[in-house]
Amino acid sequence: MSYIPRLKEKYRNEIVKGLMEQFQYKTIMQVPKLQKISINQGIGDGIADKKLVEYGVNELTQIAGQKAVATTSRKDISNFKLRHGMAIGARVTLRGDKMYEFLDRLIAVSIPRIRDFRGINDKGFDGRGNYSFGVSEQIIFPEIVMDKVNKINGVNITFVTSAKTDQEALELLKQFGLPFKNQK
DSSP states (O other), rough: OOOOHHHHHHIIIIHHHHHHHHHHHGGGGSSEEEEEEEEEOOOOOTTTHHHHHHHHHHHHHHHHHHOOOOESSSBGGGTTTBBBBOEEEEEEEEHHHHHHHHHHHIIIIIGGGSSSSOBOOTOOOSSSSOOOEESOOOOTTTOOOOGGGGSSSOOEEEEEEESSSSSHHHHHHHHTTTTTTOOO
């Protein structure tokens, strides 16, 4: 028997039924699902020091469990001493089982390690059912060894769902276990 991630199993057995009842979908195919998770790290000081981008790519690879790639600038900006094609960040996109594994680690281990955490802000929806939020320090992830960190950088995480509205996406992510702030 092959391995199935815990949250993938939870989605199939519990979340689909709950969302069908709540939003009165006629078929299972209408139920929104998580399509991908994009993790992005901007490294502004990578212009001056090329090694910082390499460190960022290595850190994102460790965090995601999948090879990250360096992002490059699209145009010249003289005020920032930026030229077209310079490496300025790192990104990785997770799908399938690796996506569910990352989400499980994010919810169970990483988010509780955020200092003064009061819940994730629910204002990060884009109007089409996608949600983004930022983490100010990459050291909340247990894969990162504190002694080997050269510079503390933030990480942006985007959840892309098949939901048509933000309310459906919010409910989907709540069902997965993302700790949103209590609405008053």
